[in-house]
Amino acid sequence: MVTGELNKGPEQLSEEVIGPGWCVACGACVELCPYIKAADDRVAVVQACSLESGNCYAVCPRTFTDYNDLAFKISSSEAAEMTPALGSFEEILQARSLLPEIRDKGQNGGVVSALMTAALEEGLVDAALLTASDGFYPRYTLARSKMEVLAAAGSKYGVYPGLAGLNRSLAVASENVAVVGRPCQVVALRKLQHYSSVRGRENLALVLGLFCFWGLDYRFYEDLRKHYQASRIGRCEIPKDRGLTLETDRGEIIFSLEETRAYVRRGCHSCADPTSELADLSIGSTESDPAWCTLLVRTRTGLSLLQKALSSKLIEVRSFPTEARKALEEAALDKKERVFKGRENDIPPVNNSYLKLTDQYRVQLAEGGGGAADD
Numbered sequence: 001m002v003t004g005e006l007n008k009g010p011e012q013l014s015e016e017v018i019g020p021g022w023c024v025a026c027g028a029c030v031e032l033c034p035y036i037k038a039a040d041d042r043v044a045v046v047q048a049c050s051l052e053s054g055n056c057y058a059v060c061p062r063t064f065t066d067y068n069d070l071a072f073k074i075s076s077s078e079a080a081e082m083t084p085a086l087g088s089f090e091e092i093l094q095a096r097s098l099l100p101e102i103r104d105k106g107q108n109g110g111v112v113s114a115l116m117t118a119a120l121e122e123g124l125v126d127a128a129l130l131t132a133s134d135g136f137y138p139r140y141t142l143a144r145s146k147m148e149v150l151a152a153a154g155s156k157y158g159v160y161p162g163l164a165g166l167n168r169s170l171a172v173a174s175e176n177v178a179v180v181g182r183p184c185q186v187v188a189l190r191k192l193q194h195y196s197s198v199r200g201r202e203n204l205a206l207v208l209g210l211f212c213f214w215g216l217d218y219r220f221y222e223d224l225r226k227h228y229q230a231s232r233i234g235r236c237e238i239p240k241d242r243g244l245t246l247e248t249d250r251g252e253i254i255f256s257l258e259e260t261r262a263y264v265r266r267g268c269h270s271c272a273d274p275t276s277e278l279a280d281l282s283i284g285s286t287e288s289d290p291a292w293c294t295l296l297v298r299t300r301t302g303l304s305l306l307q308k309a310l311s312s313k314l315i316e317v318r319s320f321p322t323e324a325r326k327a328l329e330e331a332a333l334d335k336k337e338r339v340f341k342g343r344e345n346d347i348p349p350v351n352n353s354y355l356k357l358t359d360q361y362r363v364q365l366a367e368g369g370g371g372a373a374d375d
């Protein structure tokens, strides 16, 4: 049920989020009703709607967001470790797929694809909302088999409103769905589950979150067409010390991280959740070894999926090196501090007004970044 600070409608969504440019194109509000549409990465309320309280406002990751409350609602364990940098989790591991065909197609060892394969093959879900590509732009797809999961493997660094695909699915079918999303999308999914009255929300069975420190808007793709005449994009990687490297029909194209920065979506500068803190399982690179992933186990649902993937020999895990954990925590904390303290000297400016921050947490950050954000 929509209550409190989230008790607003599409007009306010337009005024507070879309109009000022804070929308991160998660897609959670798109097609919830006939009035909100998306074209590429642009989201708009296309027709006036007088509803004073709407699910569109409640699910948006850039309207009022209380991480503590959401973390509490999804947590099912007292064993979880709470850290200011990475949120709450039960275990941190390195992982990769044991199947060569998944490892080869996957971005960093194919862990996400292997987990989705396990979820489908074990019958935990009927379909998985993933991000494939139409050859150039990222596009959502509902995968129902290992083959379809593999067709969507690999990172596309563009942001686009993929959760519109979930809204379509929930509206027409009563089947259990898993979603793989960026952290902003994971927040939207938890708000949908716990603060909205969206029809079919109980069918959202599993949420896998990627690490994400930035995403690119469609200006990137437009320039790739215009300046490089590229019309097909294959694998995208960010090898250490090399920049964003794309396989295209015009050969390999490399953007330095400095060049890439110019295309980062405006709303990403206000994002304080680089590791998908509200997911069942969070997955990112290891920075040191591109053939392995970092895997954070956050909920009992996530743990149970991991155990199934391990017992069906889809995945192997190893312990997480202390040094690597320190580096990951520092990177995550640095991103958060820039947002929480509003000290990003980026253009555009930082907006942190949507985040509920406690006084205690502000003090801890000011003193050097320690402590959990609890009331």
Ligand SMILES: Cc1cc2nc3c(=O)[nH]c(=O)nc-3n(C[C@H](O)[C@H](O)[C@H](O)COP(=O)(O)OP(=O)(O)OC[C@H]3O[C@@H](n4cnc5c(N)ncnc54)[C@H](O)[C@@H]3O)c2cc1C
Pocket: 105, 106, 107, 108, 109, 110, 111, 112, 113, 114, 129, 130, 131, 132, 138, 152, 153, 154, 155, 156, 157, 158, 159, 160, 162, 180, 181, 182, 210, 211, 212, 213, 214, 215, 216, 283, 284, 285, 286, 287, 293, 294
């Ligand atoms: C925009 C973006 C930014 C990222 N930034 C970082 C980072 O800064 N640091 C880091 O450690 N890791 C980052 N990652 C995660 C990393 O690139 C890998 O996705 C992760 O390590 C999992 O690898 P894998 O081999 O298990 O994934 P795979 O098995 O290859 O599966 C990848 C999954 O990602 C999904 N996906 C691909 N593109 C998108 C997209 N645009 N939006 C939503 N879902 C998508 C697909 O559905 C697919 O299922 C980012 C990913 C994305 C999409």
Ligand code: SF4
Pocket: 013, 017, 018, 022, 023, 024, 025, 026, 027, 028, 029, 030, 043, 056, 059, 060, 061, 062, 161, 188
């Ligand atoms: S961030 Fe997501 S929910 Fe909010 S306006 Fe943009 S697409 Fe809609």
Ligand code: SF4
Pocket: 024, 159, 182, 183, 184, 185, 212, 213, 214, 215, 265, 267, 268, 269, 271, 272, 273
């Ligand atoms: S940086 Fe944050 S807002 Fe931007 S795409 Fe990644 S998770 Fe979403």
